[in-house]
Amino acid sequence: MAEIQQQADSGKGGKKRAKKMSTKIDMTPMVDLAFLLLTFFMLTTTFSKPTVMQLNMPVKPKDNDDPSVIKASNAFTVLLGENNKIYYYDGLLDGTVKPELVASSYDANGIRKTLLQRRQANPEVVVLIKPVDKSNYKNMVDILDEMNITDQKKYALVDISKADEDLIKTSGL
Amino acid sequence: MPKVKPHRTSPSLDMTPMVDLAFLLVTFFMLTTKFAPEEAVVVDTPSSTSEIRLPESHVITISVDKDKRVFFGMDDAKPKLDLLTRVGAKYGVSFSAAQAKTFSNLSSFGVPVQQLPDFLSRDNEQRKAIRQPGIPADSLNNQFIDWVVEAQAASRKEFGKPAYIAIKGDGNADVPTVKKVIQLLQDKNINRFNLITDLESKPVAGK
Numbered sequence: 001m002a003e004i005q006q007q008a009d010s011g012k013g014g015k016k017r018a019k020k021m022s023t024k025i026d027m028t029p030m031v032d033l034a035f036l037l038l039t040f041f042m043l044t045t046t047f048s049k050p051t052v053m054q055l056n057m058p059v060k061p062k063d064n065d066d067p068s069v070i071k072a073s074n075a076f077t078v079l080l081g082e083n084n085k086i087y088y089y090d091g092l093l094d095g096t097v098k099p100e101l102v103a104s105s106y107d108a109n110g111i112r113k114t115l116l117q118r119r120q121a122n123p124e125v126v127v128l129i130k131p132v133d134k135s136n137y138k139n140m141v142d143i144l145d146e147m148n149i150t151d152q153k154k155y156a157l158v159d160i161s162k163a164d165e166d167l168i169k170t171s172g173l
Numbered sequence: 174m175p176k177v178k179p180h181r182t183s184p185s186l187d188m189t190p191m192v193d194l195a196f197l198l199v200t201f202f203m204l205t206t207k208f209a210p211e212e213a214v215v216v217d218t219p220s221s222t223s224e225i226r227l228p229e230s231h232v233i234t235i236s237v238d239k240d241k242r243v244f245f246g247m248d249d250a251k252p253k254l255d256l257l258t259r260v261g262a263k264y265g266v267s268f269s270a271a272q273a274k275t276f277s278n279l280s281s282f283g284v285p286v287q288q289l290p291d292f293l294s295r296d297n298e299q300r301k302a303i304r305q306p307g308i309p310a311d312s313l314n315n316q317f318i319d320w321v322v323e324a325q326a327a328s329r330k331e332f333g334k335p336a337y338i339a340i341k342g343d344g345n346a347d348v349p350t351v352k353k354v355i356q357l358l359q360d361k362n363i364n365r366f367n368l369i370t371d372l373e374s375k376p377v378a379g380k
Binding site: 004026027029034035042048051053054055056058080133135136137139142143149157159 | 221
C-alpha cells in the first residue's frame, strides 16, 4: 500500500537545506476510485433491449363481408383455462357435435407434441386459441410462443363462447 | 573489501497508465450509459422465444399490470409536448409550461387527464407515492385510445412516420384487459401488435 514518507533524520544538526520533495504522487487511491466507478457503470449498463413478439390480428371485417368459415376437419381448438390449465379438442363445437376435450400442459411433451402431430397429419390445420376470462396473460404469450415454435401457418385468438366454457365445466378436467 | 550492496529498487509500480486506462473506460461508460427510465409501474413480462428486438426510439409502450390498470408511455420527448396539448384541448384541460416539461420527462403515466395537471405539479417523491389508477379505457370514458391516436399523429408530424406500438403486459395480468386494449387498437385499424417479452432459449429439436 501507500508508504508514508519518512521524515529523513539528518543526524547532524546543521545547515537546514530545503528538502527536495519527490514529485511522485501515489496513484493507488486514484486507481481504486477509477475502477470503482468503472465497475459501477459496467454493472448498471443494460446491453440488452427487451425482445418483442409480433402478433397480427385479422383486419376487422366490413359489415357486408361474411366472416371466413373454417372447415370442421381443419379446426383445432386450444382452450386456456384458469390456474394455468390448458385443454384442446379437434373440430368445431356446435349444438349437435360434442368433441372430446383433452387436458394438456404447457411443457414440451404436452401441447407442443399435439400441435406438431396435427400439423403433420393435416397441413391445412387452423389453430383457434380461446382464453377463458380468468386465464392470465402469461398463458396467452406461452401459447402464442408455441405457435411460433411449432411453426403454425394459421392461428387466431378467438373470443371464447358459452359452449366452450360449458364444455370445460361438464368435462370436469 | 566492503560488500557491494545490490541496488534495491522500491517495489512500487508506476500506476499512471493504469489510471489512464481506467478513466478512459470510465468516461466511455459514463457517456454511453443511458439509465433505465423510472417506470410508473413494475411489470414482470413473460418470456418467449421471439428474437426480434425492440427498436431504440419512437416507441409507444402500453403497460398492463396485474390490477387491470393501463399505463401509457412514449419515449420521444418532443412529440410528447404536442401530444399533451392535443389531448388537453380535447378534454378542456390546460397545462402550464412547467407541467408540460415534467410530462415530457415522465416515461409512463396512468392517471385520467382531468387529474393530470395536479399529478404533474407535484414533485418526484410525491408522485412516486401516489397510486395511479390507470388510464380510463372503457366505452364510456375512453381516454386511452385518444392518447394513442394523438401520439401517432404527433409522431407523424414530428418524424413523418407513426410510432411503434408495444404492449407490455404483466405475466399475471388477465387476458380480458389485454384483449380489450387490443380491440380498442383494432377499432383504430392497428392490427399488428408487439408484445414485449423476455428472451428464453429455443427448445432443441428431438427432445
